Amino acid sequence: MIPLMQRWRHKRPAVIGLVTVLVFVGIPLVKALADDRTGGNTGQESSPSVSDEQDSKRLMMARCAVCHSTDLIVQQRLTLSQWVKTLNKMERWGAQVSSAEQTQLANYLAARYHPGASGSLEQTAQDSLEAPITEPAIHPGMPEHPEGRPDHGQRLFGQNCVPCHGPAAAGGMGPKLANNPILTDERRFWATVRQGRGAMPAWSAMLNAQEIADIQAWLKTLE
Amino acid sequence: MSHNTRAVSRRAFLGRLLGGAVAAWAVGYLSPETLWGQTSKQEPQGNPGLLTRVTRPFDAETRVEEFASYITPNDRFFVRSHFGPPPPEQIAENVWRLHVRGLVDRPLELTLKDLAKFERVSLTAVMQCSGNGRAFHRPRAPGVQWERGAVGNAKWTGVRLRDVLSHVGVQPSARHLQLLGADRPVSTMTPLFLRSIPIEKAMHPDTLLATHMNGEPLPLPHGAPLRLITPGWMGDACVKWLTDLTLQTEEAKGFYMETAYRYPAHPVEPGTAVPPRDMIPVEAMVVKSLIVSPVSGAALKLGPVTVEGVAWTGEGKVVTVEVSVDDGQTWANARLVGEDAPYAWRQWQFIWNPRQPGARTILARATDDRGQTQPMTSPWNPGGFLWNGVDRVQVEVKSA
Numbered sequence: 176m177i178p179l180m181q182r183w184r185h186k187r188p189a190v191i192g193l194v195t196v197l198v199f200v201g202i203p204l205v206k207a208l209a210d211d212r213t214g215g216n217t218g219q220e221s222s223p224s225v226s227d228e229q230d231s232k233r234l235m236m237a238r239c240a241v242c243h244s245t246d247l248i249v250q251q252r253l254t255l256s257q258w259v260k261t262l263n264k265m266e267r268w269g270a271q272v273s274s275a276e277q278t279q280l281a282n283y284l285a286a287r288y289h290p291g292a293s294g295s296l297e298q299t300a301q302d303s304l305e306a307p308i309t310e311p312a313i314h315p316g317m318p319e320h321p322e323g324r325p326d327h328g329q330r331l332f333g334q335n336c337v338p339c340h341g342p343a344a345a346g347g348m349g350p351k352l353a354n355n356p357i358l359t360d361e362r363r364f365w366a367t368v369r370q371g372r373g374a375m376p377a378w379s380a381m382l383n384a385q386e387i388a389d390i391q392a393w394l395k396t397l398e
Numbered sequence: 399m400s401h402n403t404r405a406v407s408r409r410a411f412l413g414r415l416l417g418g419a420v421a422a423w424a425v426g427y428l429s430p431e432t433l434w435g436q437t438s439k440q441e442p443q444g445n446p447g448l449l450t451r452v453t454r455p456f457d458a459e460t461r462v463e464e465f466a467s468y469i470t471p472n473d474r475f476f477v478r479s480h481f482g483p484p485p486p487e488q489i490a491e492n493v494w495r496l497h498v499r500g501l502v503d504r505p506l507e508l509t510l511k512d513l514a515k516f517e518r519v520s521l522t523a524v525m526q527c528s529g530n531g532r533a534f535h536r537p538r539a540p541g542v543q544w545e546r547g548a549v550g551n552a553k554w555t556g557v558r559l560r561d562v563l564s565h566v567g568v569q570p571s572a573r574h575l576q577l578l579g580a581d582r583p584v585s586t587m588t589p590l591f592l593r594s595i596p597i598e599k600a601m602h603p604d605t606l607l608a609t610h611m612n613g614e615p616l617p618l619p620h621g622a623p624l625r626l627i628t629p630g631w632m633g634d635a636c637v638k639w640l641t642d643l644t645l646q647t648e649e650a651k652g653f654y655m656e657t658a659y660r661y662p663a664h665p666v667e668p669g670t671a672v673p674p675r676d677m678i679p680v681e682a683m684v685v686k687s688l689i690v691s692p693v694s695g696a697a698l699k700l701g702p703v704t705v706e707g708v709a710w711t712g713e714g715k716v717v718t719v720e721v722s723v724d725d726g727q728t729w730a731n732a733r734l735v736g737e738d739a740p741y742a743w744r745q746w747q748f749i750w751n752p753r754q755p756g757a758r759t760i761l762a763r764a765t766d767d768r769g770q771t772q773p774m775t776s777p778w779n780p781g782g783f784l785w786n787g788v789d790r791v792q793v794e795v796k797s798a
Binding site: 242253267268 | 450451452453454455457537538540542543583584585586587588589
């Protein structure tokens with residue numbers, strides 16, 4: 176823990192610089208390339224299936240609910256270009272959204288929360304309740320709590336958990352997880368990650384059992 | 399009632415135990431709302447006076463019925479911030495300081511006790527979110543979709559900002575006062591809520607550093623221990639959890655001053671993109687009224703009914719409130735009643751005697767001493783600020 180923290184402190188300016196470069200240069204570059212391949216983001220969509228919807232809803236939860244609840248999102252009535260603009264702003268502000276994810280989110284949001292959609296905020300919130308999020312299919316034969324791989328866990332933690340729990344899991348908006356007794360309380364750890372607790376989103380929709388086990392394994396290596 | 403009390407004390411306990419960030423989470427944890435299922439019908443923290451707009455960070459508006467009271471009670475007062483309150487231990491009296499620096503002769507660090515040495519003053523003033531009524535703009539503007547209740551009238555007590563600034567000695571080159579509070583975003587990449595006001599407003603004798611709201615120490619959601627009060631101006635200037643005052647030559651830099659909370663200097667076609675150089679900061683309130691009773695959707699009996707409400711304006715004074723019950727073809731003056739104080743709202747009443755049953759719309763519009771009147775529809779602007787269209791309530795008049 177101490178060496179890790181020292182390393183982080185030492186490298187923090189460089190890391191922040193790198194992240195900034197990636198966000199400001201990398202994402203537009205990747206987007207430009209992707210747009211070039213697909214002939215641009217026209218916002219056209221083939222009728223989305225139920226599973227696509229579920230997937231997009233999970234993505235919205237994982238990427239946006241880190242900083243704010245999703246009721247803020249579903250009350251908006253924006254065009255596709257306004258949604259893209261909003262997503263770009265949120266990415267500059269720290270949302271970790273890949274180019275492909277941005278396209279998926281923008282299309283999902285513009286299809287549901289557009290200027291012509293129902294004006295009733297109550298109705299909108301009701302709609303978002305109707306299709307409960309289901310857990311992604313677990314591969315048959317996968318044990319309920321698979322063996323975790325710390326190296327994978329470190330990467331997954333960086334992608335999903337750092338904004339709230341901080342680098343090196345030292346805590347932030349969310350509690351410190353390094354050395355947290357919850358890591359060895361199997362039942363409580365899995366229940367909290369899967370079902371969420373308080374402001375923490377339910378991650379069962381976003382992370383499968385292997386990924387949760389990986390994160391747990393990495394967290395256990397921290398001192 | 400006992401349920402409310404218990405919920406509140408449980409929250410307070412959790413807040414003390416776990417700190418502010420977690421307390422903000424606990425609001426979501428203890429109430430029945432889920433991140434998905436939030437609806438404006440649900441009541442946050444068992445509080446029937448508030449409508450939640452955003453669960454986290456917590457944003458809620460007051461139910462218009464509550465405005466039957468001249469003073470809006472603290473626990474019914476609308477709540478708005480960008481990042482939620484700071485952890486209580488960061489603003490505890492033994493650690494909290496107000497830093498005054500920049501273009502001043504004697505930079506200072508003040509405790510609450512130091513502040514208490516200045517003359518204590520009180521005034522009653524309307525506090526209103528700049529985006530109050532955003533939900534009525536067409537085309538829709540992005541942001542929290544406030545309807546009618548992101549406003550309230552409270553008695554604010556504290557010290558004159560001018561007295562504190564005079565004490566440190568403002569240098570002649572200082573043109574703007576930059577304001578920063580103790581609240582912080584989740585991600586370090588998110589800009590801070592850095593704001594500024596022009597030196598003229600900072601030195602205005604009615605601009606306060608408030609420590610109390612309606613006679614109580616400022617509650618945490620309302621900016622404890624110190625918030626700026628700029629009477630007559632929108633809430634974007636009234637920075638909460640205040641810790642830093644910096645005198646400088648320019649407006650504050652960053653998103654929340656340079657980009658957000660600005661509107662076109664001249665009216666634009668709805669939906670138009672406006673070049674940044676044509677945008678000016680949201681400052682003074684515009685004249686506005688609300689119909690408090692009857693409520694929207696009320697069933698009324700034939701015969702006289704008292705229509706009542708409140709009206710306010712920016713730095714002037716409300717002189718008339720008119721009511722129309724024929725879709726704006728004719729208007730009749732309402733009677734201004736109750737307290738008449740600068741910056742506070744004015745209550746009004748109108749006796750209406752509907753003679754035929756059916757669905758009816760009641761309209762209200764206020765006019766101030768500068769000749770500002772509420773338009774039918776407020777001028778559109780990209781941020782959806784400063785809505786002051788004529789207020790309307792639909793009712794059903796029954797025959798029996």
